[in-house]
Amino acid sequence: xxxxxxxxxxxxxxxxxxxxxxxxxxxxxxxxxxxxxxxxxxxxxxxxxxxxxxxxxxxxxxxxxxxxxxxxxxxxxxxxxxxxxxxxxxxxxxxxxxxxxxxxxxxxxxxx
Amino acid sequence: xxxxxxxxxxxxxxxxxxxxxxxxxxxxxxxxxxxxxxxxxxxxxxxxxxxxxxxxxxxxxxxxxxxxxxxxxxxxxxxxxxxxxxxxxxxxxxxxxxxxxxxxxxxxxxxxxxxxxxx
Numbered sequence: 001x002x003x004x005x006x007x008x009x010x011x012x013x014x015x016x017x018x019x020x021x022x023x024x025x026x027x028x029x030x031x032x033x034x035x036x037x038x039x040x041x042x043x044x045x046x047x048x049x050x051x052x053x054x055x056x057x058x059x060x061x062x063x064x065x066x067x068x069x070x071x072x073x074x075x076x077x078x079x080x081x082x083x084x085x086x087x088x089x090x091x092x093x094x095x096x097x098x099x100x101x102x103x104x105x106x107x108x109x110x111x112x
Numbered sequence: 113x114x115x116x117x118x119x120x121x122x123x124x125x126x127x128x129x130x131x132x133x134x135x136x137x138x139x140x141x142x143x144x145x146x147x148x149x150x151x152x153x154x155x156x157x158x159x160x161x162x163x164x165x166x167x168x169x170x171x172x173x174x175x176x177x178x179x180x181x182x183x184x185x186x187x188x189x190x191x192x193x194x195x196x197x198x199x200x201x202x203x204x205x206x207x208x209x210x211x212x213x214x215x216x217x218x219x220x221x222x223x224x225x226x227x228x229x230x231x
Contacts, residue, residue: 034219036222042224044202044222098218100145100220102147
């Protein structure tokens, strides 16, 4: 049972484009929603995160939009660059140890 | 600071063999986690620990055991490896404490991973 559903599985955009990755969750106990970026052969690294009391958060070229009533959140990458090519995972956190439940990942390719 | 390190980086096992994966962190984090990553399935939590001497099951604990004898180390054991345990294993750590006066970000810091193949 996948509690966090992520789409699309893969995404190809031209340099300067705005890729959008979407996630949806069911468990209303989730209270922290991070996005992780993973390059081949490396561990995931935190990119940006949001709490459900705000609807949008921007950090540089990365923006999270959050819709609490729809239980959906998305990642937008402005002015995408070839260096942004990586796998992106959404996640949701709850529990005593802030355990993360990950989405299935989106492989992003930004063409030069 | 080295952050989170994992040993070994690669390993090939035969069905039925046992092994232990070591995770070490030098950030004085209370929480530690073990995940497995499989194609198309993201990362799934195997076991986690909220402190020295404590462990708890995650989403996919069957076939694995863990121990946290020291705060900085978290060991993942496979007693009798099966081909279904072929995966990339990641360790992570986090802290419930943020900077003084600030809420913790709950950020999990991941190690570089261990690629395990069971034949």
